[in-house]
Amino acid sequence: MIDIRTESDLKEALRFVGRNAHLATEDVEKASLLCITRAQEFKNIDLEFEARTEYLNVANYRHKPDAVIAMFPWLLKKCDEARDRFDYAEVLWAYRWVISSTKQYASVPKAKLQMLWDDFERRMWDYGAQETTIYEMKFYFYAETGELDLAEEQLRLYRAAPSGGELQSCPRCSPFLMACYLFDRGRYEELLETIDPVMKGLVSCHSVRRYKLHMAMIAMMMLGRWDEAEKYALMSRKELELDIAILFPFSSHLIYYGITEQFEKGRRIFENQFQYTLMSVPDLQRFEFYTGALVFFTRLQRSGRKNVRLSLSENQLLYEPSSMYSVDSIVSLLTEQIGQIVNALDNRNENDHYKQYAETLRLRYDHIQKPVAERP
Amino acid sequence: MNTSLFQVDLNGVLKVLSDSLYSSYQVFIRELLQNSIDAINARKSLEAFDPFISVSYFAEGENGVRTVCVEDNGTGLTLDEVDEFLSKIGSSSKSRKGVDRDTFIGQFGIGLLSCFMVSDEVVVVSRSAKGGDAVKWIGNIDGSYQKMTIDQDIAIGTKVFLRVKDTVKLDEELLEKLLQKYGSFLEVPIQFSVNGFERKSLQRQFPWLRQTQDDSVLRLGREKFKDDFSSYIPLRDRTGKTTGIAYIIPRQTHFGTTNAHSVYIKRMFITDTCMDLMPEWAFFVRVVINSENLSPTASREEIYKNSTLEEVREDLGQCIKDYLIELSESDPDTLKQIIQIHSTALKFLALNDTEFFAFIAGWFSFPTSEGSLSLNEIKERTKNILYISEIDHFRQILPVARANKQLIINAGYIYDTEILTGLGAIDKTASYQSIDVEYYGNIMKDVSIETIDKVGGRIQDLQYHMEAFSCELELKSFAPESLPVIFFMSQKSVLERDIKSIKEESDDLWAGITDAVFDYTHAYHSRLFLNYSNPIIQKLLDAPKAKQDRLFMETLYINSMLLGHYPLNNDELDIMNNNMVQLLEIII
Numbered sequence: 021m022i023d024i025r026t027e028s029d030l031k032e033a034l035r036f037v038g039r040n041a042h043l044a045t046e047d048v049e050k051a052s053l054l055c056i057t058r059a060q061e062f063k064n065i066d067l068e069f070e071a072r073t074e075y076l077n078v079a080n081y082r083h084k085p086d087a088v089i090a091m092f093p094w095l096l097k098k099c100d101e102a103r104d105r106f107d108y109a110e111v112l113w114a115y116r117w118v119i120s121s122t123k124q125y126a127s128v129p130k131a132k133l134q135m136l137w138d139d140f141e142r143r144m145w146d147y148g149a150q151e152t153t154i155y156e157m158k159f160y161f162y163a164e165t166g167e168l169d170l171a172e173e174q175l176r177l178y179r180a181a182p183s184g185g186e187l188q189s190c191p192r193c194s195p196f197l198m199a200c201y202l203f204d205r206g207r208y209e210e211l212l213e214t215i216d217p218v219m220k221g222l223v224s225c226h227s228v229r230r231y232k233l234h235m236a237m238i239a240m241m242m243l244g245r246w247d248e249a250e251k252y253a254l255m256s257r258k259e260l261e262l263d264i265a266i267l268f269p270f271s272s273h274l275i276y277y278g279i280t281e282q283f284e285k286g287r288r289i290f291e292n293q294f295q296y297t298l299m300s301v302p303d304l305q306r307f308e309f310y311t312g313a314l315v316f317f318t319r320l321q322r323s324g325r326k327n328v329r330l331s332l333s334e335n336q337l338l339y340e341p342s343s344m345y346s347v348d349s350i351v352s353l354l355t356e357q358i359g360q361i362v363n364a365l366d367n368r369n370e371n372d373h374y375k376q377y378a379e380t381l382r383l384r385y386d387h388i389q390k391p392v393a394e395r396p
Numbered sequence: 397m398n399t400s401l402f403q404v405d406l407n408g409v410l411k412v413l414s415d416s417l418y419s420s421y422q423v424f425i426r427e428l429l430q431n432s433i434d435a436i437n438a439r440k441s442l443e444a445f446d447p448f449i450s451v452s453y454f455a456e457g458e459n460g461v462r463t464v465c466v467e468d469n470g471t472g473l474t475l476d477e478v479d480e481f482l483s484k485i486g487s488s489s490k491s492r493k494g495v496d497r498d499t500f501i502g503q504f505g506i507g508l509l510s511c512f513m514v515s516d517e518v519v520v521v522s523r524s525a526k527g528g529d530a531v532k533w534i535g536n537i538d539g540s541y542q543k544m545t546i547d548q549d550i551a552i553g554t555k556v557f558l559r560v561k562d563t564v565k566l567d568e569e570l571l572e573k574l575l576q577k578y579g580s581f582l583e584v585p586i587q588f589s590v591n592g593f594e595r596k597s598l599q600r601q602f603p604w605l606r607q608t609q610d611d612s613v614l615r616l617g618r619e620k621f622k623d624d625f626s627s628y629i630p631l632r633d634r635t636g637k638t639t640g641i642a643y644i645i646p647r648q649t650h651f652g653t654t655n656a657h658s659v660y661i662k663r664m665f666i667t668d669t670c671m672d673l674m675p676e677w678a679f680f681v682r683v684v685i686n687s688e689n690l691s692p693t694a695s696r697e698e699i700y701k702n703s704t705l706e707e708v709r710e711d712l713g714q715c716i717k718d719y720l721i722e723l724s725e726s727d728p729d730t731l732k733q734i735i736q737i738h739s740t741a742l743k744f745l746a747l748n749d750t751e752f753f754a755f756i757a758g759w760f761s762f763p764t765s766e767g768s769l770s771l772n773e774i775k776e777r778t779k780n781i782l783y784i785s786e787i788d789h790f791r792q793i794l795p796v797a798r799a800n801k802q803l804i805i806n807a808g809y810i811y812d813t814e815i816l817t818g819l820g821a822i823d824k825t826a827s828y829q830s831i832d833v834e835y836y837g838n839i840m841k842d843v844s845i846e847t848i849d850k851v852g853g854r855i856q857d858l859q860y861h862m863e864a865f866s867c868e869l870e871l872k873s874f875a876p877e878s879l880p881v882i883f884f885m886s887q888k889s890v891l892e893r894d895i896k897s898i899k900e901e902s903d904d905l906w907a908g909i910t911d912a913v914f915d916y917t918h919a920y921h922s923r924l925f926l927n928y929s930n931p932i933i934q935k936l937l938d939a940p941k942a943k944q945d946r947l948f949m950e951t952l953y954i955n956s957m958l959l960g961h962y963p964l965n966n967d968e969l970d971i972m973n974n975n976m977v978q979l980l981e982i983i984i
Binding site: 045089122132135302 | 890894
């Protein structure tokens with residue numbers, strides 16, 4: 021935190037936030053909020069714009085999509101009021117985050133999602149964004165709303181279009197466009213081929229390693245390459261901080277630690293990450309985390325354990341003052357939660373994609389067993 | 397297939413040199429001095445001799461033209477070498493295989509070209525230490541040259557003559573300044589003469605290399621950086637090839653300031669604006685170094701960014717850390733003074749260096765409810781260390797803490813919260829607790845059941861007027877009695893309030909999406925602790941329900957927000973103005 025008494029202090033504070041946003045600490049978030057408050061006090065709209073942009077950046081690093089989405093309309097509105105005064109390209113870039121996250125909330129109705137998408141697409145075309153940017157975003161959009169045929173079509177268009185241009189993903193990352201899709205479909209050989217540069221350390225930025233190495237771990241496990249799976253488990257775990265919500269990669273770790281019976285490691289992840297599922301994280305991410313947790317606790321159940329000690333904070337969904345929890349009850353609770361999220365997402369998407377996907381995942385991991393001699 | 401040579405347009409090359417490579421025509425003197433020094437070093441490897449460099453300036457030379465002559469008694473050139481090294485751009489005697497490059501400053505073979513920035517003709521007269529006739533080389537701006545042997549009995553060494561162009565600004569004063577700037581620390585003295593009369597001998601020693609103890613180190617820093625330094629840190633890298641001084645800036649510097657440092661390589665001045673020499677955190681020092689292991693870039697106006705520079709940077713940073721650690725024993729008062737001025741930089745450093753953190757954390761001072769105290773002083777007073785991460789919260793509860801004789805730290809300044817949180821993890825001699833206004837709300841004395849029974853209805857009446865602000869009233873009793881209320885709004889509430897306000901100004905699409913994704917967790921955005929020990933609050937609660945309740949509560953709420961440095965939204969501003977008008981009406 022910085023004592024901000026003048027506009028000069030505020031500019032200094034904004035530089036501090038800008039330099040430290042990637043650290044994703046609570047202090048940086050507090051500092052960025054204070055910057056907004058002070059900019060309002062000074063009635064300096066340019067500094068307020070800068071402060072809100074910085075906040076968006078910090079909130080994105082801290083995996084708070086709800087705050088990003090809720091703050092975003094202010095920036096968009098200011099740009100619409102005075103396009104030349106503010107950095108519209110930066111706002112459009114943030115719009116990508118908004119679009120990416122919004123569809124993951126089942127509470128956002130399909131009609132609103134479509135209106136949002138139309139607005140986004142219109143703005144991108146108006147701005148002169150490359151068609152690849154649109155196809156890429158549409159691909160994610162359809163893939164996550166269960167319209168797989170449409171997603172494949174966007175992928176085909178994406179591959180046929182010339183690359184490059186503003187507002188496009190970093191060229192080093194764009195080859196990984198398919199990774200999540202292949203992971204979800206269980207196409208592990210193709211997945212490993214796609215993320216090979218990350219596995220070899222040729223692409224080493226933190227966010228790419230954070231979101232790809234866990235996939236390598238699961239893919240190796242599913243292909244029976246257990247030593248390599250363990251290697252990527254160690255590498256991936258190093259990229260994940262427990263004190264911010266990183267639900268998708270951690271769900272993979274829960275799966276892996278459950279199947280390899282590394283229960284202490286899995287328990288620690290669950291204790292730290294479960295709290296975030298009770299906050300306003302996207303339903304899709306909650307679904308992913310609960311799916312991983314279900315695999316983990318099912319394996320714990322199969323190992324013969326009836327109870328498990330968990331250090332969880334007080335909350336409505338799961339809390340025992342004694343810290344001792346029945347494994348059966350956790351499994352039931354997770355199954356019920358997954359069912360609710362699947363229904364909500366499918367109802368919103370007007371299909372049964374997630375219902376089928378949840379069943380696919382259950383079957384996919386159910387029979388995977390590490391040979392006894394290879395257990396760590 | 398025929399192999400041909402590129403044709404080089406000398407005029408074009410010169411334009412590139414003057415426009416892009418060199419920052420100023422004035423560097424010609426550095427290039428000539430450098431050639432002289434390199435020639436002297438080359439001769440030293442062959443024989444023992446007494447080296448000299450002389451620079452002569454003739455204000456009224458032949459036809460009134462200004463002339464500069466730089467002479468040395470270095471190794472000199474043979475006729476073949478003249479061809480090789482003066483007539484081929486990019487060829488340097490110092491870049492040949494088998495030559496110990498560490499001995500030389502230059503090695504790019506472009507230095508002499510810089511002379512064409514000040515003169516249309518460069519004349520070199522030289523006799524080589526290897527023997528043979530003296531030689532003369534005349535280079536012209538159009539790229540042509542002549543070379544010849546001359547039958548003159550001249551001493552071993554080289555003279556370079558430049559006829560200064562009319563358009564070039566150069567006089568004896570400027571030339572002397574340039575010699576001082578570039579060459580005064582060279583190991584060979586420079587004899588400077590004007591119009592044939594010896595003016596002075598220029599040579600200085602780097603003060604940190606002197607054996608005698610005087611204030612010459614500080615004088616150099618003051619002269620270089622025009623700052624009134626009083627403390628400095630000797631610097632030396634792991635090889636001993638880079639040495640120098642870090643001057644501690646005698647006032648607070650803004651976080652992230654990148655200071656310009658002064659660099660000499662092999663005693664030749666390179667730059668006063670080196671930004672990459674020191675670690676990022678060392679923004680409280682300005683540095684002068686002489687290096688034998690760093691390399692200059694081709695322009696010799698910057699240092700080359702390579703792994704040696706990284707090692708030197710790390711070592712010079714370590715010197716600063718070691719010095720501070722040593723100071724804690726030898727001169728703690730000076731250490732305190734340095735920490736007081738440069739706490740931000742040192743806190744940043746500590747947070748990135750565990751060992752340094754463990755040493756220095758106890759020396760840091762923090763603003764507290766009892767004034768500025770070092771952590772060691774705080775621990776002498778309490779083992780339960782309470783700190784507040786937000787300055788506004790600290791300001792609000794300061795009177796309460798003081799009245800309750802409780803020491804609290806204002807950890808709202810940059811890095812203080814992280815320092816105290818970090819201490820909580822490693823310091824087992826005390827407990828560290830982060831608190832906020834709500835903490836005081838929780839530990840403040842509850843009023844009795846009887847009091848609640850008596851005034852509960854009244855509080856409900858007053859609460860009605862606070863609903864519009866999403867502010868919850870809570871009755872407490874606390875010291876000092878003079879304080880009627882304490883206002884609390886958490887960061888989460890600040891965000892929620894802000895989001896709500898954005899939503900209200902958004903269209904249906906965005907408002908709907910915000911509602912769908914954003915979770916408003918707080919029933920109330922803020923809380924107002926009413927102090928039942930305060931006579932005004934007692935009077936308010938004892939009074940019957942009245943028309944003026946709204947006016948009073950709103951004023952109380954807005955005042956407490958302003959005292960807490962919370963921004964008022966448009967509705968609150970309107971209410972404040974309307975209430976002022978109503979108050980005036982009541983008074984009038």
